[in-house]
Amino acid sequence: MLTQISTVTLTLISERIQVPVDSFNLIRPRTIKETTPVKIKRREPERSESSPPISLSFSLSPHLSTALGRGSFFFLGGIQLVPSFFVLKMGIKGLTKLLADNAPKAMKEQKFESYFGRKIAIDASMSIYQFLIVVGRSGTEMLTNEAGEVTSHLQGMFNRTIRLLEAGIKPAYVFDGQPPDLKKQELAKRYSKRADATEDLEEIKEIGSKEDIEKFSKRTVKVTRQHNDDCKRLLRLMGVPVIEAPSEAEAECATLCKSGKVYAVASEDMDSLTFGAPRFLRHLMDPSSRKIPVMEFEIAKILEELNLNMDQFIDVCILSGCDYCESIRGIGGLTALKLIRQHGSIENILENINKEKYQIPDDWPYKEARKLFKEPLVFMENEEPELKWNAPDEEGLISFLVNENGFNSDRVTKAIEKIKAAKNKSSQGRILFQASCQRICTN
Numbered sequence: 001m002l003t004q005i006s007t008v009t010l011t012l013i014s015e016r017i018q019v020p021v022d023s024f025n026l027i028r029p030r031t032i033k034e035t036t037p038v039k040i041k042r043r044e045p046e047r048s049e050s051s052p053p054i055s056l057s058f059s060l061s062p063h064l065s066t067a068l069g070r071g072s073f074f075f076l077g078g079i080q081l082v083p084s085f086f087v088l089k090m091g092i093k094g095l096t097k098l099l100a101d102n103a104p105k106a107m108k109e110q111k112f113e114s115y116f117g118r119k120i121a122i123d124a125s126m127s128i129y130q131f132l133i134v135v136g137r138s139g140t141e142m143l144t145n146e147a148g149e150v151t152s153h154l155q156g157m158f159n160r161t162i163r164l165l166e167a168g169i170k171p172a173y174v175f176d177g178q179p180p181d182l183k184k185q186e187l188a189k190r191y192s193k194r195a196d197a198t199e200d201l202e203e204i205k206e207i208g209s210k211e212d213i214e215k216f217s218k219r220t221v222k223v224t225r226q227h228n229d230d231c232k233r234l235l236r237l238m239g240v241p242v243i244e245a246p247s248e249a250e251a252e253c254a255t256l257c258k259s260g261k262v263y264a265v266a267s268e269d270m271d272s273l274t275f276g277a278p279r280f281l282r283h284l285m286d287p288s289s290r291k292i293p294v295m296e297f298e299i300a301k302i303l304e305e306l307n308l309n310m311d312q313f314i315d316v317c318i319l320s321g322c323d324y325c326e327s328i329r330g331i332g333g334l335t336a337l338k339l340i341r342q343h344g345s346i347e348n349i350l351e352n353i354n355k356e357k358y359q360i361p362d363d364w365p366y367k368e369a370r371k372l373f374k375e376p377l378v379f380m381e382n383e384e385p386e387l388k389w390n391a392p393d394e395e396g397l398i399s400f401l402v403n404e405n406g407f408n409s410d411r412v413t414k415a416i417e418k419i420k421a422a423k424n425k426s427s428q429g430r431i432l433f434q435a436s437c438q439r440i441c442t443n
Contacts (some may be wrong), residue, residue, distance in 0.1 A: 005152055092274055093320050101304060104229060122253075122284075123272070124167045132156075149397040158234060165240075173242055175244050180246070181367060250275055261387060264280060266284040276310060315366075319335075392420065397416055
């Protein structure tokens with residue numbers, strides 16, 4: 001279904017133009033008012049007449065943002081325009097950029113191999129989601145076994161975990177438990193957006209390119225209980241610790257790091273920093289083919305660089321946008337940082353903010369969100385499961401992967417040998433490290 005919009009303001013190179021209604025179409029299975037303006041803030045790169053159509057990422061005015069759902073996109077002449085806010089975002093919005101611009105000394109690039117011997121708590125659900133949208137995908141089709149059952153998550157988890165073990169890294173995977181009530185509301189919104197994306201995918205299959213179809217199909221992906229259960233079983237058979245958090249996995253990961261049971265937390269969501277994880281790693285679970293260094297963040301340096309205490313940092317994250325509540329429309333990360341530095345807390349901001357310029361959400365539960373970050377539901381210290389890395393269950397792995405899920409027998413057998421070799425390598429590394437420490441102490 002094509003819904004037309006009356007005008008759109010587009011910045012091209014250095015000139016601002018008005019596009020007539022018959023040149024602009026919005027692909028969306030719902031009605032939009034004809035007078036709704038669309039503000040495109042990024043410029044189109046220079047292109048010759050022979051250049052192929054290009055994609056632009058742009059931001060829309062707030063009232064239009066709420067009218068649309070994820071999955072919408074526009075055509076302007078031969079140019080496809082893709083709204084950036086339709087990409088699935090979780091965690092603290094814009095926090096990576098905020099820290100890169102305002103606390104660069106709190107971030108450092110590290111080689112993957114530099115974490116040899118380190119215990120790392122990994123947000124399992126985020127990793128599984130990445131595997132489902134990337135591993136073995138062809139267009140809209142995921143990797144499956146002969147029975148048609150999806151195995152992308154198993155293939156990704158198996159191979160990526162072996163890579164960690166071969167590097168001498170000790171992963172401990174933490175799975176989500178029951179989400180807080182505030183999070184359930186956000187999850188309901190995501191479910192609605194995923195349904196919209198599924199609708200849109202059917203339309204795009206008729207008119208879009210192969211790349212468009214693949215991109216939109218990824219937005220319909222959901223990590224199910226079966227995916228989680230499959231990965232838990234696989235990891236246990238591999239001899240890798242599995243922790244089932246009472247609530248948020250990121251909060252449990254942060255607690256493990258605070259208590260010194262792991263060196264750092266690995267995820268692509270930045271929430272773990274808001275939960276107070278001393279060290280946080282991004283890109284640890286990226287495939288080696290991407291050749292992206294691991295980015296390590298330290299919360300102590302973040303607070304020092306931003307000149308904030310932990311409570312104020314949490315307030316910045318809530319204002320920027322988190323999973324627990326709406327943010328104040330018009331306030332992004334940088335404005336949130338400036339306001340907290342000026343006023344010290346959300347309460348003081350609300351007393352002094354220009355309420356005509358910034359719309360405060362009705363019954364805004366920022367206090368409840370703050371409490372969830374400061375006092376999350378996690379295991380008590382005496383309840384935390386022991387982290388043990390055991391030898392792989394060879395027969396169990398062959399039965400599960402080969403017999404039940406159609407994996408290649410030779411490849412699984414070779415992979416098991418890699419796991420065993422990695423365990424021996426890690427043990428030898430610890431012995432050499434301890435011997436080195438003893439020599440240093442003796443001298």
